[in-house]
Amino acid sequence: MNAMTKISSASADTKATEVRFAKENIIISATDPRGVIQFANDTFVEVGGYSLDELLNAPHKIMRHPEMPKGVFYLMWEHLKAGKPVCAYVKNKTKSGGYYWVFAVVTHTENGYLSARIRPSSELFEATKEIYATLLEEEKGAGLTPEQSGARLLEMLQEAGYSSFEDYGTKALNNEFKSRDIIAPELANSFLLMDELVDIISDMQNLVNSIEQGFERVRGEPVNLRILAGRLEGAGAALGTISQNYDAMAKEMHGLVGRLHDPENGSLVQMFDAVSQGRWAMQIAQILNEAHAQGGPDTAEDEGAALLKEHNERLQQSSRSRLIEISSIGKSIPDICRSLRRRINGLDVVKLLCKVESGRMRDVDSGLDGIIARLENFHDNTDRHLADLSAKASQVTQKGSSL
Ligand SMILES: Cc1cc2nc3c(=O)[nH]c(=O)nc-3n(C[C@H](O)[C@H](O)[C@H](O)COP(=O)(O)O)c2cc1C
Known part of the structure; x- marks a missing residue:
């Protein structure tokens, strides 16, 4: 295990187990244009529990958590395809059935995308979890398509005072950035x-x-x-x-x-x-x-x-x-x-x-x-x-x- 990765999990086998990683750790993956993993760093392997072999050439979907609303990924892909970087909070599933939350920053590379994920620590994270929970309920109750869920998410963000998904992402990045002390x-x-x-x-x-x-x-x-x-x-x-x-x-x-x-x-x-x-x-x-x-x-x-x-x-x-x-x-x-x-x-x-x-x-x-x-x-x-x-x-x- 990477010396800098401190993972604490209450129990190894229950679904509710949250895997927390150290604030200074960053989970990195790079993908091709379809989102198929081409590179994963050690922290990704340690936190998620998937071996490097399992991750390489797999879609990120393998770690998709069922409590993540479809609308988040819909908006994420819409923005990426439009050439814009994306910042979003994401709940991921670990191989053993646990979960971990990340604040992900997804940007374009020469031949695909790169996602850098850090441990969320801002107040916006708490507010976002509530939005996701409401959206998930609506998604299930009304059988929303990913596009409809994305539109609902935008509405909810606007109600919360953000003019767009980008505006929300920028503020989230600012908040996360401020809560750390990493300005060179x-x-x-x-x-x-x-x-x-x-x-x-x-x-x-x-x-x-x-x-x-x-x-x-x-x-x-x-x-x-x-x-x-x-x-x-x-x-x-x-x-x-x-x-x-x-x-x-x-x-x-x-x-x-x-x-x-x-x-x-x-x-x-x-x-x-x-x-x-x-x-x-x-x-x-x-x-x-x-x-x-x-x-x-x-x-x-x-x-x-x-x-x-x-x-x-x-x-x-x-x-x-x-x-x-x-x-x-x-x-x-x-x-x-x-x-x-x-x-x-x-x-x-x-x-x-x-x-x-x-x-x-x-x-x-x-x-x-x-x-x-x-x-x-x-x-x-x-x-x-x-x-x-x-x-x-x-x-x-x-x-x-x-x-
Ligand atoms: C660079 C990159 C990183 C991604 N990271 C994750 C991730 O950590 N967890 C996740 O569930 N989806 C991630 N996705 C989104 C997945 O490609 C996928 O859209 C998502 O898991 C939902 O699956 P679905 O679109 O088939 O419903 C990532 C996409 C890209 C391009």
Whole structure:
């Protein structure tokens, strides 16, 4: 038995026996694209009780525990096939009928997948067990297909506050990572910077939300202007034109703001994805690094160590390129802000024209003053938010390029 593997089991033969392995142990397997095992490390053999011969060329299904909901594996494969890494809690069966829980991080290799499993220790693990138990009951009660169970799992995760399976996986990885102390000193700074980037990007998201809300609030003003124009003779024609111009410019601006926070491919979403994927890759690389270090000098030459080393390097490379992406996305934001601010100036001209009309109609209680005050307020706020947004984007570029 590997000296670092401490396995405690209450009894050797009952189904309820939980096999616990040491926090510092990592269970590794690598598979071909179908999930057939091509490599397993010693810890995998020790914890699961299957010999290396039994594991090699076998599907992972041999250790599938009947209490694992089908939906988890459905989502796992959907994400893997879409090229995304997966983090999930999994209950596995041991050869002797016991079980062990793992937090698994599954990533892509040149010719298949690699799963690194650690002992779960975060609070999210407890919450996840409850979700799995409910899902399993529903699966059995309603005879859900794997796809239906996957959809139910997504719903449950959303109810618990996660926007997606990926979002849940990222938070779970963060939690597990934090509950251990495995940040290499030379990377501590990078992790800190990434945390700062996440904060700045979420501040930027808040600013864009405020700008959006501003748009929402003044959306009705061009219509108010048109109504006013209808009521007034003479000055009404000018107001009608002003209202049309304002409407067109506000719509164009709104489109530009949308480019920033479109949920599919807006700059902010891309930045957020880049930073979380960069962070994710770096965390996984750290976990693998631990496993590599754990192998000790004896295994330095073996296939597993080489595989981990190579995989680790590739993950770090992918993390670096994602982070470079952040700074280039960050660079494009001040440009968008500049265009928006130019349009605000255009809106200011329209607002001035309103003021002129308002001066002419001094004796009429037209409501125009109120409209102008609201537009003025909107312009000032939007201008301020855009200036802040631009400054934050520059911070992202600067921090992103120093990673
Ligand atoms: C790299 C990798 C590691 C996996 N590890 C496990 C595992 O530890 N336990 C497990 O039950 N399934 C694991 N799976 C998922 C299995 O391939 C399979 O989907 C699952 O056991 C459920 O079986 P089913 O899809 O035939 O229902 C893994 C898949 C991959 C690609």
